Amino acid sequence: MYEFRTIDGPLPVMAVVDERLSTTTVCLSSKYGSRDDPSRDCGLAHVLEHVLMSAPVGPVPSFSEYVERLGGHANAETGLDRMLFYAQVHADDAEEITGLLQHAVLDPRWDERTLPQEKRAVFQELATAAADPSDVVQDAFLDHLFPGHPLGRPVGGTRETVERFDVAAMAAGHEERLLTAPLSLIVVGPAVPASADPLLAGVPATALARLGTAERDLASLPAPGPEQPVRWPDEFAWVCAGARSVGNHDPRRPHFNVLAQLLGSSPSSVLYRRLRGEAGLAYAFQSWNRGYGETGAWRVLAGVDAGNGDAALAVIRRALEEIATDGPKPDDLDSARRQAQMRIFTSVDAPLECARFLALRSGGPADWSPAAEVANIAAVSAADLREAAAQVLNGWRAVVRPEAP
Template sequence: MYEFRNLDGPLPVMAVVDERLSTTTVCLASKYGSRDDPARECGLAHVLEHVLMSAPVGPVPSFSEYVERLGGHANAETGLDRMLFYAQVHADDAEEITGLLQQAVLRPRWNDRTLPQEKAAVFQELAAAAADPSDVVQDAFLEHLFPGHPLGRPVGGTRETVEAFDVAAVAAGHHDRLLTAPLSLIVVGPSVPATADPLVAGVPAEALARLGTARRDLSALPDPGPHGPLPWPDEFAWVCAGARSVGNHDPRRPHFNVLAQLLGSSPSSVLYRRLRGEAGLAYAFQSWNRGYGETGAWRVLAGVESGNGDAALAVIRGALEEIAADGPKPDDLESARRQARMRIHTSVDTPLECARFLALRSGGPADWSPAAEVANIAAVGAEELRAAAAHVLDGWRAVVRPEAR
């Protein structure tokens, strides 16, 4: 049985201790994301993530390579509102890797070789995403939902903005934004390594003193773009539809999460029965809710054949309208709640996913825990689902990619 702990210190630690585990997963979670970069430096956070994982650290050529040579796994990710740097290693290596991870992120060694190498990798990422309409449509949806706002910009930036970055710009982003954003450490393993204390790991006290001193610019959200007929192409296309929801720590967030399960891709969902089973209009689709600082985005992503787009959207809207008017049927509501709770359980039961799950929820109420999250999901009732569905319908927007030529 695992034990959930919150440890205070210069770097807050959220730990899941399970003596049965033979591996330790450590994750540094920063509340610096792509939204915090100026528009002219769109994509800098993502490039910085690449550089920090690949630059020399301590006595080793790069953090990622060293972890993999030990037989472990290392990776990082950048989102709109945060960055995650993580590694999973044998528990015997946990002390060393926990210290190295903190050094890699907080005390990088800048050089002229790593940046060009990682910019080339980012260019490949951007090219791959641009060639995949299911990726392109999600960026277009957020741009439509948050026009002219940092939340509507692509996380990876553009080839033009990335091309302009030099070592000085990346170092400035690290100094001015990453080192001043709130940071927390998540540990999942048989024990908490001593190097989870950043002072033990050799992180200078002056660097720790700057953490969390920045305040995110929560500028007013603009009105979403106008919603009109979609320019459907004469080929298979991806449509992304939904609306703004609520922030990551809003007490209503579980309502939108359960609504996503109620209209998700599981055979137990209302939308699966109607969109795939009864109407036969879509094979690949999914629904999810993502909270940010002051708002969120609830969406459905579906792949549709030529000529089926409007009909598929009508089925999705029809399901939402029925829920908004009458609420879900009791057995459908219970199924959706069970699905949402199971997502939490399966995340917590897998060490690497558990670390990511906790990292994405760090910085919330002090009494938050996975058990509290499960309890909040279990408490969602029909009235909350009616209100969430009505909220989505009120802000409904949809985009399609590719568009008609």
């Protein structure tokens, strides 16, 4: 059995302690994401993430390389409203790596050679994403859902914005945005390393004094872009459809999560039976809900062949309309709740996924825990799903890529 702990301090800690584990996963989470970048510097957070993981730290050439040489795994990711930096290592290396991670992220050494190298990597990442319509369509969907708003901007920025960044811009973004955003440390392992305390890890007091001192500027949400006819191409395409949902810490978030399972890609879902089984209109599709600070996005992503697009969207809408009117059947509701709960169980059971799961939920109610999340899902009712489905239908938007001219 694992023990879930929260520890207050200059860097709050969320920990899952399981003495049976032979590895320790440590994750530093910052509530600085791409939405917090100035509009002319879109992509700054993403490039900064690359630089911090690849720059020299302490006596080693880079945090990522050092962890991998120990046989561990290190990575980082930037989202719309959060950055994660994490590593999974043998428990014997946990003290050193936990302290080193904090130095890499909170007290970096700026190196003129690292930035050009990582900008080239980002250019390749942007090119890869631009060549994948299933990726492009999601950016287009969020842009349509949040027009002119930071949540509608691409996380990675553009080649033009990335090209302008210099070391001074990296240092300013780190000092003014990453450090001052709320941060937390997540540990999953047989014990909590003493170096989880940044003072014991030797992080300078000047850096710690700035942690969490700034409030996120939540720009007012504009109305979604006007609903427009979908221009289907004469080829296979990806369609992303859905609507705004609720924020990450809104008590209704589990309702939209369960709705995503009810219309997900599992053979137990309503949509699987209709879209793939009965109509044979889509093979690859998925549904999910993502909460941000003040709002969220519920969506379905489906790959459809030429000539099947309108019919596929009609099947999805009919399923939502039936749920909004009559609610789900009891056995379908029970299955969707179990699917949503199982996603939590499987995340908690895998140390690295557990750390990411906790990181994405840090900063919420003080009494939150994985067990509380499971209980909240169990309490989702048919009436809750009727309201969630009605909200999705009311804000419904659909975008396709590639798009016919």
